[in-house]
Amino acid sequence: MILEDTICAISTAPGAGAIAVLRLAGPKAFNITENVFRPAAKNKSITEQAPNTVHFGTIYDGENDIDEVVITLFKSPKSFTGDDIVEISCHGAVFIQQKILQLLTDKGARLAKPGEFTQRSFLNGKMDLSQAEAVADLIAARSEAARRVALKQMKGGFSNELINLRSKLLEFTSLIELELDFSEEDVEFADRSQLIDLVLEIEHLLKKLIDSFSLGNAIKNGIPVAIVGHTNAGKSTLLNALLQEERALVSDVHGTTRDVIEDVMNIQGITFRFIDTAGIRNTIDKVESMGIALTYNKIKQASIIVLMMDAQDEDAKIHQAVSDVKRHMNSDKQQLIVVVNKTDLVDSEILEKRFSKKAFRELTGTDSVVPLSAKMHIHLDRLTSELLKTMDTGAIDNDEVVVTNARHYEALKNALEGIQRTLEGLQNGISGDFLSQDIREVLHYLGEITGQISTDEVLGNIFKNFCIGK
Ligand SMILES: Nc1nc2c(c(=O)[nH]1)N(C=O)[C@@H](CNc1ccc(C(=O)N[C@@H](CCC(=O)O)C(=O)O)cc1)CN2
Ligand SMILES: Nc1nc2c(ncn2[C@@H]2O[C@H](COP(=O)(O)OP(=O)(O)OP(=O)(O)O)[C@@H](O)[C@H]2O)c(=O)[nH]1
Numbered sequence: 001m002i003l004e005d006t007i008c009a010i011s012t013a014p015g016a017g018a019i020a021v022l023r024l025a026g027p028k029a030f031n032i033t034e035n036v037f038r039p040a041a042k043n044k045s046i047t048e049q050a051p052n053t054v055h056f057g058t059i060y061d062g063e064n065d066i067d068e069v070v071i072t073l074f075k076s077p078k079s080f081t082g083d084d085i086v087e088i089s090c091h092g093a094v095f096i097q098q099k100i101l102q103l104l105t106d107k108g109a110r111l112a113k114p115g116e117f118t119q120r121s122f123l124n125g126k127m128d129l130s131q132a133e134a135v136a137d138l139i140a141a142r143s144e145a146a147r148r149v150a151l152k153q154m155k156g157g158f159s160n161e162l163i164n165l166r167s168k169l170l171e172f173t174s175l176i177e178l179e180l181d182f183s184e185e186d187v188e189f190a191d192r193s194q195l196i197d198l199v200l201e202i203e204h205l206l207k208k209l210i211d212s213f214s215l216g217n218a219i220k221n222g223i224p225v226a227i228v229g230h231t232n233a234g235k236s237t238l239l240n241a242l243l244q245e246e247r248a249l250v251s252d253v254h255g256t257t258r259d260v261i262e263d264v265m266n267i268q269g270i271t272f273r274f275i276d277t278a279g280i281r282n283t284i285d286k287v288e289s290m291g292i293a294l295t296y297n298k299i300k301q302a303s304i305i306v307l308m309m310d311a312q313d314e315d316a317k318i319h320q321a322v323s324d325v326k327r328h329m330n331s332d333k334q335q336l337i338v339v340v341n342k343t344d345l346v347d348s349e350i351l352e353k354r355f356s357k358k359a360f361r362e363l364t365g366t367d368s369v370v371p372l373s374a375k376m377h378i379h380l381d382r383l384t385s386e387l388l389k390t391m392d393t394g395a396i397d398n399d400e401v402v403v404t405n406a407r408h409y410e411a412l413k414n415a416l417e418g419i420q421r422t423l424e425g426l427q428n429g430i431s432g433d434f435l436s437q438d439i440r441e442v443l444h445y446l447g448e449i450t451g452q453i454s455t456d457e458v459l460g461n462i463f464k465n466f467c468i469g470k
């Protein structure tokens, strides 16, 4: 299906760099180009050039030259969108780009909507929906892990697995539905024990994919790490030390931080989102109290909670603080790391005695303890390796498929429900028509992910979040 409109857009970031790329895609791409481009080589007609060739020349509006450019020709169906595509590389001035864009629309192209090139690639069958979504993820990738997962998905790693199982399941439903046509005769075309095997296989895959989402989501959005503790423990000093930037105010005044301060940082390819919070203490100050309420909120939302204590704190205070934080944690997937700060002020023998893993476990019930000095930058690396340890990133290292997209996650959960109902039905020997209903539902949800089943509304929602020119 080749779409009728010819669309154009600037595909590079506005005002950034020496060269900009404009894209023109659709059935009139070559004709429009013929109209506005004069090749440097004499007697060269654009419409007669071989595909995947590059040509130097001038863009002119019929009267005046606008810019010297290089153009690249892609011939349908062998292009990114499957349409005829012409790419124009012009000089980077925004003014030049706009003038060329204006010229292209004057000659019959229309401005592309956000993500419209990728959407056409999907509509023309160049990629499925989850691959198209991965294009956006790849553009937005902020870390090595995010890039790797998105590239794998864009290359079809995720959809291949689903499409394969879906088509096997589809075969079975067809057989079951065929049985229904012969209902008088009590035939069984679809081998039930084979079907159970297939359903179990799908259940296993769905569970694996669903489980991968907590990692996938963390990779994409950054793993939230809340830094909490008493006032003056050195939380803001730690944030600044990690980010290597004076991001938060530091002072010896208790209650310096009142609002939540967040920033992201990559550690060995994983994005962490550090959240500095207001120190916890009893206070009658209204604004400070609001900040402390927010701190408790952040404990609930974070994946990792860094509780910061002062190495000079007494045992009772530490014990109390750990159990206070644990009480506010709300999932067994959350991890607690206790940082004992200001080690520069304490004798090292005492440190070793009090804050060995064993001693600390006896005192608090947790042995994830990192003594360091935020101010002197001593042993920060122990904290970062402890942070990395909490993340099970094996799936990324092994190049497994990791679900990063909330839409896919929802569909997978729905598909799992359907597959479990199917399994139950098979085990209870329910009739073919009920069985096929359950399977149809699974087919629907699996098809939603790849876009084999989609609505304009779903497509609209996906592509409107793309950038223009992609
Ligand atoms: N200049 C430019 N750079 C770019 C893109 C682009 O569209 N233009 N891309 C845009 O995302 C990415 C590269 N992706 C691309 C994907 C497919 C085709 C393409 O022409 N595919 C044809 C032909 C394949 C072949 O020659 O074997 C096809 O799939 O049929 C081009 C770019 C990143 N860099
Ligand atoms: N000696 C020493 N002082 C530190 C260390 N870390 C922080 N401090 C000092 O402790 C004081 C408080 O530091 P902050 O980072 O503002 O403490 P905070 O936990 O953010 O405090 P609130 O925002 O009030 O909750 C400052 O004077 C810091 O310079 C450290 O490792 N060693």
Ligand SMILES: [Mg+2]
Pocket: 235, 236, 237, 248, 249, 250, 256, 257, 276, 277, 279
């Ligand atoms: Mg602070």
